[in-house]
Amino acid sequence: MKVIHLSDLHIGKRVNEFSMIEDQEYILEEILKIIDSENPEVVMIAGDVYDKSVPPAEAVGLFDDFLFKLAKREVTVLIIAGNHDSVARLSFGSRIFDNSGVYISPIYDGNIKEVSLSDEYGSVNFYLLPFIKPVNVRQCFPEEEINSYTDAVRVAIENIDLNEDERNVLITHQFVTGAVRSDSEEVSVGGSDNVDGEVFKKFDYVALGHIHKPQKIMRDTIRYCGTPLKYSFSEASHQKSVTILEFGDKKEEVKIRMRELIPLRDLREIRGTYMEVTAKSFYENTNKEDYLHITLTDEENIVDAIGKLRTIYPNIMRIDYDNERTRTENKIDRASDVETKSPLELFEDFYKLQNNGEINSEQENYLVELIEKVWEGK
Structure with a gap:
């Protein structure tokens, strides 16, 4: 079974106030050309279809056109929501779309949408897990101790009735520990959104979204495919591509290769x-x-x-x-420090740079209380 792994289209995105809609329309047509030449059975889109939870009309129209063209090619399309998407808006009408071979992850309610397809080697089971936070999973499993993103994803996966004798693919949208970020991604202070890759060990392939640079995590089959376009200058050296997978027998390794994408404008x-x-x-x-x-x-x-x-x-x-x-000018630390410093340390650095002095104990106590209130929802 041949499968194409896409993610992070970010349709409707503006980069430095430049609309990328024309570039996105062009690159989606390039992806369709690759689909035509590869003739896959499945196309996976691992989240962040749109750049905003309420996307502009031109973004919705462009994605609608892309889906229509995929459906005409009779390819099965599997879509999950990312942290930029509204799950409710993205999954609207999903039960009708199922009949056209377009499957969209619903709002997480403790169950993960499963789509099973078959080839000459048996079943390939695809599990569609949208972007989740600990609070989402706690609501469904109040008896579980869920204190981190790793706990949340682990509990969600443990509640899948997984047949390990068959080939199983997870499509999800999270930051897996060790991934290399870009400036165009949302960064969680202190690395609080990290997910330990060990939670994915039972899957034959994990199609990840969220990180914009193509890369593997821990093993070849836990993989970010990256964005189809560059969305920040920290990505200037990236080579964007489409990830193509070929599944054989359960005992065989998944064959993985990339097809280069050339943009309208670099x-x-x-x-x-x-x-x-x-x-x-x-x-x-x-x-x-x-x-x-x-x-x-x-x-x-x-x-x-x-x-x-x-x-x-x-x-x-x-x-x-x-x-x-x-x-010789003072500059605020780059965003790369955000992952390794606590929220309090980041604010202390900023305060010192702006005021040429340290915060006092009263200010520190106030900040600690405020940070706890903000982060307790996670």
Whole structure:
């Protein structure tokens, strides 16, 4: 059985105030071309179909068109909600869609939607687990001790009636410990949303969504396929792709390979002096329509630099300087520190940078109480 693993379409997303809808329409057509050439039986979309829980009409229309084209190809489509999606909105009409071979995860109620398909080797069972928080699972299993995201996912999985003699695939949308994040993802302070990959050990393949860089976790068959497009400059070096799986006999390893995706416009970073980046020899063999982050290394600011540069590069998203002056300015720690520091430590760092002093004990006690109130819902 051949299966395609997609996730994190983020339809309707804006990057640095640029709408990505035209780029998303283009890349979805490229994905359809890959589907036509590969002829899979199943397409999995592991969450974050939309970028907002209330997506704009053009985003809904684009995804509707994509689903319609998939249904015409008579491929089984399996969709779960991610943390950016509204489960209720995404799953509206899902029982009707079932008859068209489009299966969407419902709101989590203690049960996980199962779709069983067959090939010459028997059944392949797909389990559709949308993004969940501990509070969602506690409501369904109040007798269980659920204090973390790992506990929540573990309890949800333990309540599946899993036949381990058959091939089993989990589609889910969580941050698995050890995954490499990007700046365009929602980051949970202190790494509180981490899920230990050990909870997935009974599955033959785990189709993950949430992380934007394609990567495996612990083993080849626990995998993030990544986004089809670059959504931040921290992803500029990523090679986006479609993940293709081939399931044989239960005893055989799942065959995994990638098909490269080439965007309508790339998202790139360039640097140099103003004179260097405006020289024809610098840009003549590049796509000037790409989305760009330009770092100028001139010691003096260029008057109306972005306006002048847009006569050559119309889709500049960001411009900054790297020189002696900017290197001595105070900067707030990068988002990568968020995963390793507690909420209190992060606020203390911010307060010190802004006020050139430490918070006092009264302020600290107030913050501790406030943080506990905010996080107790998790």
